[in-house]
Amino acid sequence: MRCKNCHVVGIVFVLMFVVAIASGEVAPETALYDNHGKRYVLSQLLQKVQPQGIAILYFTSIHCKPCEKEIPELLQCIKKSQKNVLCYFVYAEGIEEVNAQASQYGITCYFTDVLGTTRTSMDVVRFPTIILLRQNREIMGKYTG
Numbered sequence: 514m515r516c517k518n519c520h521v522v523g524i525v526f527v528l529m530f531v532v533a534i535a536s537g538e539v540a541p542e543t544a545l546y547d548n549h550g551k552r553y554v555l556s557q558l559l560q561k562v563q564p565q566g567i568a569i570l571y572f573t574s575i576h577c578k579p580c581e582k583e584i585p586e587l588l589q590c591i592k593k594s595q596k597n598v599l600c601y602f603v604y605a606e607g608i609e610e611v612n613a614q615a616s617q618y619g620i621t622c623y624f625t626d627v628l629g630t631t632r633t634s635m636d637v638v639r640f641p642t643i644i645l646l647r648q649n650r651e652i653m654g655k656y657t658g
């Protein structure tokens with residue numbers, strides 16, 4: 514099955530090859546809480562990324578209309594990435610508010626940033642915001658929708 518309007522792939526390629534922020538900039542070591550309340554720091558999550566792979570931090574909200582279109586397309590494209598891409602969804606709302614939407618998309622693990630500390634440390638001001646990272650926390654690119 515092909516991505517119908519797979520503009521997310523275009524975004525990822527643009528981010529990877531054109532819009533890279535200051536080369537070598539490193540993402541702050543910030544804490545994230547998963548949908549079970551377990552605390553992680555960013556470097557723990559990035560350990561799961563293959564050496565040549567990338568991690569996508571997808572900052573979203575249950576009220577983000579563009580995200581409603583992008584998330585299913587992004588998930589479909591990631592499935593085809595042969596595990597070179599990991600995506601971490603970071604919601605602005607709490608677990609109770611997010612569960613229904615995450616289930617609708619088939620997202621079994623996501624993170625919450627109710628207080629906005631991760632968004633602030635990563636300079637996320639609106640949704641969606643996509644940040645591409647390497648295993649060493651190097652920022653490859655950032656896109657704000």
